[in-house]
Amino acid sequence: MGWITSYRLRLRRKRFKLRARRKGLQLRSVRNRTNQIKPGQILLFCTLRNEDVRLPYFLRYYRDLGVDHFFFVDNGSDDGGAEYLADQPDVSLWSTKGSYKSARFGMDWLTHLQMKYADGHWTLTVDVDEFFIFPFCDTRPVAALTDWLDSSNIRSFGAIMLDMYPKGKISDIPYQRGTNPLDIAPWFDAGNYMISRNPGYLNLWIQGGPRARKFFTDRPKKAPALNKIPLVKWSSSYTYISSTHMLLPRGLNLVYDTAGGEKASGVLLHMKFLDTFGAKAKEEMARGEHYAQSAEYQAYVDGLKDSPELWCKWSEKYINWRQLEILGIMSKGNWA
Amino acid sequence: MSTVGVVILVHTAFDRAEQVIRHWVQGGCPVVVHVDTNVPDETFNAFEAALEDQKLMVRFSKRHRCEWGTWGMVAATQDAAEMLLTRFPDVRHVYLASGACLPLRPIEELRSYLDGRPRIDFIESATTADVPWTVGGLDHERFTLRFPFAWKKQRRLFDYYVRLQRTVRYRRKIPDGLVPHMGSQWWCLTRQTLSAILQDPDRRTYDAYFKRVWIPDESYFQTLVRLYSQNIESRSLTLSKFDFQGKPHIFYDDHLQLLRRSDCFVARKVWPRAERLYATFLSKDPATLKAAEPNPGKIDRIFAKAVDRRTLGRPGLYMQSRWPWQERDNAVTAYPFSVFEGFTELFENFEYWLAKETAARVHGHLFHPDRVMFDGRQEYFQGAMSDNATLRDYRPQMFLTNLIWNTRGERQAFQFGPADAQKIAPILGRDRNAQIFVISGAWAVPLFLSNRNFADIRVEAARLQRIENTHLQDLRSPMTKAQVRIWTMADFVDSPMEVLQTVVDQMTGTSVRRLTEAPRMVDLQGFGQFLQNLKNQGMHPYLMGDFPLENAMPAPKLKVRKPYLVRK
Numbered sequence: 001m002g003w004i005t006s007y008r009l010r011l012r013r014k015r016f017k018l019r020a021r022r023k024g025l026q027l028r029s030v031r032n033r034t035n036q037i038k039p040g041q042i043l044l045f046c047t048l049r050n051e052d053v054r055l056p057y058f059l060r061y062y063r064d065l066g067v068d069h070f071f072f073v074d075n076g077s078d079d080g081g082a083e084y085l086a087d088q089p090d091v092s093l094w095s096t097k098g099s100y101k102s103a104r105f106g107m108d109w110l111t112h113l114q115m116k117y118a119d120g121h122w123t124l125t126v127d128v129d130e131f132f133i134f135p136f137c138d139t140r141p142v143a144a145l146t147d148w149l150d151s152s153n154i155r156s157f158g159a160i161m162l163d164m165y166p167k168g169k170i171s172d173i174p175y176q177r178g179t180n181p182l183d184i185a186p187w188f189d190a191g192n193y194m195i196s197r198n199p200g201y202l203n204l205w206i207q208g209g210p211r212a213r214k215f216f217t218d219r220p221k222k223a224p225a226l227n228k229i230p231l232v233k234w235s236s237s238y239t240y241i242s243s244t245h246m247l248l249p250r251g252l253n254l255v256y257d258t259a260g261g262e263k264a265s266g267v268l269l270h271m272k273f274l275d276t277f278g279a280k281a282k283e284e285m286a287r288g289e290h291y292a293q294s295a296e297y298q299a300y301v302d303g304l305k306d307s308p309e310l311w312c313k314w315s316e317k318y319i320n321w322r323q324l325e326i327l328g329i330m331s332k333g334n335w336a
Numbered sequence: 337m338s339t340v341g342v343v344i345l346v347h348t349a350f351d352r353a354e355q356v357i358r359h360w361v362q363g364g365c366p367v368v369v370h371v372d373t374n375v376p377d378e379t380f381n382a383f384e385a386a387l388e389d390q391k392l393m394v395r396f397s398k399r400h401r402c403e404w405g406t407w408g409m410v411a412a413t414q415d416a417a418e419m420l421l422t423r424f425p426d427v428r429h430v431y432l433a434s435g436a437c438l439p440l441r442p443i444e445e446l447r448s449y450l451d452g453r454p455r456i457d458f459i460e461s462a463t464t465a466d467v468p469w470t471v472g473g474l475d476h477e478r479f480t481l482r483f484p485f486a487w488k489k490q491r492r493l494f495d496y497y498v499r500l501q502r503t504v505r506y507r508r509k510i511p512d513g514l515v516p517h518m519g520s521q522w523w524c525l526t527r528q529t530l531s532a533i534l535q536d537p538d539r540r541t542y543d544a545y546f547k548r549v550w551i552p553d554e555s556y557f558q559t560l561v562r563l564y565s566q567n568i569e570s571r572s573l574t575l576s577k578f579d580f581q582g583k584p585h586i587f588y589d590d591h592l593q594l595l596r597r598s599d600c601f602v603a604r605k606v607w608p609r610a611e612r613l614y615a616t617f618l619s620k621d622p623a624t625l626k627a628a629e630p631n632p633g634k635i636d637r638i639f640a641k642a643v644d645r646r647t648l649g650r651p652g653l654y655m656q657s658r659w660p661w662q663e664r665d666n667a668v669t670a671y672p673f674s675v676f677e678g679f680t681e682l683f684e685n686f687e688y689w690l691a692k693e694t695a696a697r698v699h700g701h702l703f704h705p706d707r708v709m710f711d712g713r714q715e716y717f718q719g720a721m722s723d724n725a726t727l728r729d730y731r732p733q734m735f736l737t738n739l740i741w742n743t744r745g746e747r748q749a750f751q752f753g754p755a756d757a758q759k760i761a762p763i764l765g766r767d768r769n770a771q772i773f774v775i776s777g778a779w780a781v782p783l784f785l786s787n788r789n790f791a792d793i794r795v796e797a798a799r800l801q802r803i804e805n806t807h808l809q810d811l812r813s814p815m816t817k818a819q820v821r822i823w824t825m826a827d828f829v830d831s832p833m834e835v836l837q838t839v840v841d842q843m844t845g846t847s848v849r850r851l852t853e854a855p856r857m858v859d860l861q862g863f864g865q866f867l868q869n870l871k872n873q874g875m876h877p878y879l880m881g882d883f884p885l886e887n888a889m890p891a892p893k894l895k896v897r898k899p900y901l902v903r904k
Contacts, residue, residue, distance in 0.1 A: 139590035144607055151583060160656045191719025191742035194731040195654055204659055213722035220730035227656060256659045262649040265657035312716040328653045328741060334579050334646030336638050 013248040016239045017115065019104070024112030026098035027073065031086045034069070034117050041068035042142055043234075044124045045114060047106030048074060050283075051128040052081030053276065056178040058128050059088060065132065066141035067124060071117065073109045075100050100289040104242075111239050118234035122146040125244045126230050126268065131182075132159060133321050134231075134266035135332040142231075148335055149233070156247065157231040158255030159266035160329060162188050163209045164318065165273040165310035174275045181271040182318060188269075189213070190316040190327045193226065203227060203246040203253035210273075210310040215299040224296055228268055229255055264333030267324055273310060340365050340447050341427035343416040345409070346435035347372035347402060349608035350383045353435035359618045361393045363443025365431075366424040369394060370412040373401040395419055405487050409521070409553035410546065418534055421527060428454060431524045436605040437574060438587075440617050446573075446601045449627070450524070457529050457565045460519030460572045461558040474498070478550035479516040480507045487550075511538070511545050514559055521553040522574035522604060525561065532564040533557065575600035575632050577639040580647055585639050589613055598635055599628040652744075652769070654737055666817040668733070668767035669740040674749040674843050675764055675771065678778030678825070681753070682832075683855035687711075693851065694843045696747040702739070703732070703756035718742040725757070732760040740769070749843070754779050754803035765810050770818035773839055776808060777801075777825040777880030781858060784866045794873050804879055824881030832857065 037043070044067045059070065074082045074095040085093050096109060103109050110125060124132060124142075134145050134157070149157060164185040166173060173184045193208035204227050212223035228244045232252060239248055246253050257263050277300075284297045316327070324330045342360050344367055346353045353369075360367050369387075371380050380399075387394050397416040402408040417430055429450045439446070464475045474481075481501045485493040510516065525533075536542065542560065546552040561568060575598060577585040584605045587595060589612040595603055596616075606613055649658045652670025674696065679686045691698040691711075700709030708723040710716075715723050719742030721735070722728075728735045740748060752764070764770050779800045783793050811820045821838070828835055837851050864885045867877050 136588070136590060140588050141609070143609060144588055147607065148586060151586070152581065158656050189720035191738050192721045193655070193738070194734040195656075195659065196731065197659065204656060206656060210720070213716075213720065213724065213727060217722065217724040217727050220727050256657045257646075257649065258659055258661050259647075260649050260651070260660045261647045261658070262645055262653075262655075263657040264646075265655075312720055313714075314716050314718055314720045316720075328650060328655050331649075331655070331657050332642065332645060333657065334642045336585060336642035 009248060009250060013237070013239055016111065016241065016248065017237075020108045020111035020115065020239065023098065023103045023108035024116075026096045026103070027094040027109055027112065028096065030074070030082065030093040030095050031091065033090070033092045036090070037069050037117070037121075039120070042066060042122045042124065042146060043069050043071060043118055044126065045071045045110045045118070046073070046126060046128060047100075047110060048072060048077065048081070048128050049100070050077045050079045050081065052077065052079040052084060053175060053177045054128045054181075054271075055081055055084055057180060059091075060178075061131055061180075062124070063090070065137065066143050071110075071113050073106060073113070075106065100287075105289075107240050107243065114234055114238075115236045119236045121234055122149075122231065123234045124231050125240065129181075129271045130161065130230070131269040131271065132230060132266060133269060133324065133330070134159070135264060135321060135325065135330070135335055137266075137321055145335075146231070146233070155233045156229050156252040156255055157264070157266065158227065158229050159231070159268045160193070160206060161226040161228050161268045161270045162324075162329065163211055163226075163270045163272065163310075164188050165210055165315075167311040167315070169309055170273050170277055171275045181274055182269065185271060185273055186318045187311055187315040188318060190314075190329065193329075194220075198246070198253075201241065201246045201248070201250045201253055203229070203250070204256055211296075211300075214310055215296075215302075222299075229253065230268060231266075262331040262333055264335050265330045267321070267330045269318070339426065339428040340431055340443075340450055341420045341424050341429070342367045342431045342433055343370070343413060343420055344368070344433050344435060344437075345370045345372075345402065345412060345416075346383075347375060349435060350379065350386075352606075352608045352614065354383065354386055355614060355618055356433075356435070356438060357387060357394060358390065359439060360443060361390050362620070363439075364447070365393075365443060366420065366427065367394045368397050368416040368420040368423075370397045370416045371399055372412075373399045374403075395423060403486055403488075405483075405551045405553075407547045407552055410556045413553070413557075414534060417530055421531055421534070428527050429524055430527065430530050431573070431602075432522055433574065433602060434522070434604060436608070437522070437602050438604075438606040438613060438617055439602050440575075440595055441599070441601050445627075449601070453569075455526060455528075456567045456569050457523070457525045457561060458569050458571060458573045459523035459525060459558060459561050459565075461517040461561060461568060461570050462519055463515065463517055474550060476516070477502075479510055479555070481550070482506075482508065482548050483550040484548075508545075508548070511541050513563065514542070514545075515562060516555060517558040517562055518555045519558040519570070520572040520574065520576055521557075522572050522576055522602075523557060523561075524573050525557070525565075529561060529565045533560045536560070536563075573600070573630065574602045574604050575630070575635065576604040577635065579639070580643045585642075587613060591635075592616060594635055594638070598630065598632045600630040600632055652737060652741055654734065654741075666766065666768045668763060669737050669769045671740055671744050671747070672769045672771060673740055673747065674773065675752050676749060676773050676839075677752050678775030679773070680751050681778040681781045681858075682775060682825075682828070683857055686855045687751070689853070689855035690749060690840075692853075693840050694747070694749070696749045696843065697743060699748065699750040701752065701756050702735075702750040703728070703752060703758075703760055705755070705757055708735075709751070729757050729759065732757065733763050736760060736763065747843070754800040754807065758803060758807070761807050762810055765813070765816045765818050765820070768817040771842065772811060772818050772820045774808065774811070774820070774822040775825050775828045776804060776822055777877060778828075779804060780825075780867065780870075780877060780880060781860070781863070784860075784863055785858065790869070790873070794870060794875050797870055797877060798875050801875075801877060801879055808879070824879065826881030826883050829857075829860065 044062055070091045072085050072093045076097050085091050100106055165187050166185040167187055189209045193206055195204050195206050198205050205225055206227040207223040216223035225245050230244050241248055281297045281300045285301055325332060342365050357367050384396060397419045400408045400412040402412055420430055485497055487494050546556045579585055587603055587606045589610050651667055687698045697711050699711045702708055707725050708728055710723055783797055823835055833854060864883050867883050868885055870877050
């Protein structure tokens with residue numbers, strides 16, 4: 001890499017951080033419990049809006065995984081979710097009425113908080129509909145993974161976003177607060193992912209899954225990116241660039257091996273396609289606060305009208321992480 | 337009764353270390369503890385105070401600074417071992433362990449095991465030439481160069497200095513009488529051997545030498561033991577596995593059964609928060625004494641597999657954490673598959689016939705411009721692959737590698753031709769797993785059978801011929817790794833059964849069975865004339881070979897069975 005590229009990326013990183021600092025002014029602290037955080041604890045960062053129904057299970061899942069402290073940015077919820085979060089003993093909550101879109105889809109707010117609180121901690125950055133799966137997650141807490149990553153001098157850990165869906169229409173079974181969404185939507189696409197490499201930021205760009213084959217067949221290039229790097233040993237100088245797909249400095253994006261080996265990697269079970277989805281898609285369409293003029297949501301709204309089912313004969317039903325490992329969606333790498 | 341004494345080196349996870357020390361003491365072993373100077377004094381004092389009640393059996397030795405790969409570890413071991421030998425005169429074997437070591441079998445078993453082998457030193461000790469354990473590409477050189485810089489913290493300086501020494505051909509002199517050996521740093525030595533090493537009149541020379549050797553804790557005792565021991569068992573009683581970067585594998589709760597069945601005495605390294613392992617192995621259950629030999633075979637295999645997964649991976653798999661620039665052995669895909677070009681054009685029921693003869697999964701034209709012709713013309717296929725052509729053509733190579741990966745265990749075959757999307761063509765030739773059978777020129781048959789204007793046919797024929805010609809040149813290039821067979825159409829129709837037999841034999845890998853049934857060939861009556869007409873229009877179809885003008889091509893007759901007369 002030439003020093004010019006290197007310098008250009010450095011400037012870009014600085015710019016993102018400056019921007020985050022500026023957007024951070026929009027945040028209003030609702031409940032700050034960050035003084036509870038001890039060195040070495042694992043933190044989770046999340047932005048949300050009107051997701052109250054998902055919160056209890058989300059918190060339970062990540063507490064069981066071993067997350068020690070939660071950071072939430074509430075972007076103007078009016079469904080009581082913010083009040084629920086404020087009462088949780090391990091949650092720090094900020095709220096803002098600012099524009100989600102002009103805050104780089106919430107990333108500026110999170111970057112601001114991460115700069116301030118996450119330095120030196122392993123941080124997990126996820127959405128409320130994403131559930132992190134890593135090798136041995138049924139027998140080992142996430143701290144086992146982060147300790148191992150530390151001892152291997154690895155700073156970032158990749159996890160592909162795996163879209164989960166129900167059999168039958170999405171609206172068939174209503175999601176109940178506090179229940180495991182996996183019970184409703186246990187199906188996924190096992191082997192239709194398309195990968196290319198992003199030469200600028202060095203990350204892999206992965207597309208595919210049910211969304212690509214159902215909503216983006218005519219313009220596959222526009223299909224949503226599924227590559228994510230949600231788990232990072234944070235340093236104040238880092239910043240996510242586009243959602244959690246990639247980071248700067250770009251060395252953090254090298255979560256894959258190029259010599260034929262496999263690095264350890266995980267999965268984010270993406271529980272977007274529950275009965276709540278239809279309403280969400282319409283709402284987000286109206287707000288226009290999402291990526292590329294909410295084109296993704298437009299495609300869903302169109303797609304859901306005439307083809308309400310994502311399930312097909314070759315859909316795979318989720319069992320456990322070992323199944324995903326055998327299918328080649330994630331890998332243990334050399335962790336045993 | 338304390339025939340076994342333990343030296344424990346601790347630098348972190350003090351609560352666990354304390355637990356383990358108590359366990360050793362309870363088993364009747366005196367313990368000398370060394371705590372790294374990097375540990376803050378408050379932590380050390382608290383740790384010492386916690387073990388105050390065990391004063392008689394637990395001693396703390398002089399503290400050294402133990403940076404990885406430096407002399408401090410050896411100095412710490414020397415001091416602690418000396419202390420153990422002088423303070424506890426009835427110790428016969430000294431066991432070197434770390435704070436992250438966990439005894440797996442009752443201490444009593446270890447003692448009786450060692451009682452049965454009173455003169456044996458258990459220390460892994462091998463000459464550098466014979467073992468492949470090298471980190472950073474240094475094996476013998478770790479004994480002949482100087483290493484003033486820390487590998488972990490001053491990596492650049494370290495590497496630079498090594499290169500400099502290599503360039504000027506600098507070599508240190510190894511003290512007389514020493515033959516460098518290396519091995520696991522966790523050993524169990526007898527008092528005789530250990531005291532001989534520690535009281536050697538030349539120890540100053542040796543120490544001075546080893547102070548500048550790289551990772552002396554893996555070579556100091558391993559080398560010197562060769563001078564004094566009468567009976568070396570070159571293996572460690574501590575189960576300790578290293579991965580490809582030379583860092584120890586860690587044991588977790590889910591390794592419980594494996595560890596139990598391994599019959600090893602001590603395991604390293606255990607994750608400090610592996611509650612179940614500590615609870616299980618440090619409990620005082622009165623287990624019946626076993627005299628079993630340690631047998632870490634199964635654990636070895638698991639860790640060896642993990643290293644393979646990291647370094648070799650699963651060939652033909654492309655995923656978020658495996659993205660090879662260049663596949664090993666020129667295999668693009670995961671498993672062998674077959675490509676047929678020109679067969680469906682000549683036979684009416686070729687796909688069905690092939691599936692029956694070879695038991696493979698036979699697809700139609702997977703790269704058909706309109707849609708993916710999966711077997712059975714399904715809308716979706718294994719792995720939820722879509723039959724959408726745009727999606728396929730977006731990343732055709734991923735389409736192919738996905739298909740082959742998704743169906744591993746079942747052989748795939750598909751049709752291909754110049755009328756298909758061509759982006760995949762060069763990749764097929766490059767793949768060692770591809771087996772390509774071509775009947776060149778057969779693309780003309782559908783044109784011949786079609787009901788189109790001849791002018792259109794002529795244009796289309798020229799286009800297809802150009803495409804196929806490029807493709808054939810590709811396949812014939814020396815860069816091609818696929819297994820390729822090409823017949824001209826004329827050669828093929830001359831003896832179709834022979835070719836089909838070859839195809840089936842090569843696909844199934846056997847050649848015992850004779851084909852009993854042939855697929856139905858299309859009627860080629862007038863095909864020669866058709867080609868001649870193309871020629872007359874100035875478009876020379878040359879890929880078919882020499883096709884006779886006159887109906888040399890009668891539709892193949894079904895074999896008529898010979899009449900037999902059966903007499904009684």
